[in-house]
Amino acid sequence: MFVGAPRPVLPVARPPHRLAAADGAGPRTSTQDHSPPSMFAAVPHAGAGRTTRTDAPVHPDAVPAAPYRRLPGTLRSDTPLRDGNNMPISRSIEPRFRPRRAYVMAAAVTGALLTAAPAAADGTPTAPDGGGAANGKPTVVLVHGAFADSSSWNGVVERLQRDGFNVIAPANPLRGLASDSAYTASVLKSIKGPIVLVGHSYGGAVISSAAAGNPQVKSLVYISAFMPDKGETLGQLAAKLPGSELNSALKPTPFQSGDGTKGTDLYIQAAKFRDVFAADLPARMTKQMAATQRPISAAAFMDKASAAAWRTIPSWALVARHDKSIAPALERFEAKRAGSHTIEIDSSHVAMLSHPDVVTNMIRAAAGQKEPTLASTGSKTLALAVTGGIAGVSVIAGALTMMAARRRRRTAS
Incomplete structure (x- = not known):
């Protein structure tokens, strides 16, 4: 061969x-x-x-x-x-049959569901600028008080925007109750849709007059604030009940305006600022706040309130038990007189800085949301995530079942 x-x-x-x-x-x-x-x-x-x-x-x-x-x-x-x-x-x-493809498919399905979950969490689209017009939520207007500026609301603004609210925190001129109220009223007229109006300290007196006669303002929120009745001055209101240490901590400073008018600005003495205004904040932070404080004209405490919107508009009030700028007893008196939904917390005068979550929750309640929105709590997001996870597991389980069946057929043959 x-x-x-x-x-x-x-x-x-x-x-x-x-x-x-x-x-x-x-x-x-x-x-x-x-x-x-x-x-x-x-x-x-x-x-x-x-x-x-x-x-x-x-x-x-x-x-x-x-x-x-x-x-x-x-x-x-x-x-x-x-x-x-x-x-x-x-x-x-x-x-x-390629098991790796099944795993990739399962991961893709799960990922797609999880990615879509946050966008659909509240069931409504959100405006590109976070405005309330697209999601039906009211616009929240935050008015600061004396010795502060709009940045005092930063922590609250962040939380509200995360919930999908449109938020505006205009600068309060702090030149007089009548002029400040008129300015704030003009800001409100520029807003479309319902409004939740919030005021801190002297800002409470401003919103009480600014909201009068405006049907768009659906609720008022007072944070450690003045709530004068029509015809009252802040000086008269502050003298009703003891507990404030503000007067002895003030530093009067003369000023002259551009038209030659002279007046007096009121500052809080830097050495007393933390104790009277923000005792529950870090000392380094209150030192900066004392240096950047905005004064209020002394005339603001002598102007009579032109209206009391809390008599016709539902209101919420926060009482700060450790407030030394406005007496806690006065805050309770005002809230009771207005019939406000009231809570009390262990806070200094600046609760929006030391307790932003509490203040935000009160604003949510005034906006008709007793619980934080689903977009922030993640309850629907969690449900969708679980659904997506189950779907992914189901795909993988099906893939493994098919693999096992094929192996059994080959073994049997």
Whole structure:
């Protein structure tokens, strides 16, 4: 059969072929050798208990053929084509189930649901600027008081904006109750839709007059504030009940306006600022606040209130038990007289700085939201996240089930 020096021919492994079962139960693997015994050898298939054929002459020096193993990306057909001797002559390629794709699909489904959750958390679209027009929420207007500026509301503004409220914190001129109220009233007229009007300290007196006759103002919120009745002055109101240490801490400073009018500005002495105004804030912070405080004209305490909007508009009031600028007893008296929804907390005069969460929750209540909005608490977001997680797990579980079924079919065959 060989001429001259024998030329070794390496065996080529071929897969086991299948024969149709006589009882119709499905294909079975044939271990029958259809070739002459002197020309072909059989090599056991590792781990499968089957016999794999090698269709090549075996030379004494040839290396035994490795067991047949299916390469990645290929699958045997359960019904291969056969020649006249019932030998397999070709194999069809059928789609291969790829578990990694299932994992990627599951992750994509879960990620898509989780990404969409925050956007749909409150069920309504949000205006690009956070305005209330798109989501039906009122605009919140925050009016600061004396010895401060609009930045005193920063912590509250951040929380309200996160909830989807449109927030405006205009600068209070602090030049006189009549002029400051008129200025604030003009700001309110520029706003479309319902308004929640909030005032701190002297800002409370300003909003009481500014909101009068404005049907857009749906609620008033007073934070450690003056709430004068019509015809009252702040000086008269402050003298009603003891407990304030503000007068002895004031520093009068003369000023002259551009038209030549002279007046007196009132500052809080830097050495007494923290104790009287913001005792529950860090000393380093109150030192900066004392240096940047905005004075109020002394005339503001002598102007009579032109209106008391709290008589016709629902109101909320926060009483600061440790307030030394406005007596806590006076704050309670005002809230009771106005019939306000009232809470008391252990705070200094600047509760919006030391307790921004409490102040924000009170504003939410005045806006008709007893609980924080879903966008901030994440209750719907959490529900959607759970739904997305379940969907992802379901996809993975289905993938694993399909893998197990295929393995059982191959083992059974």
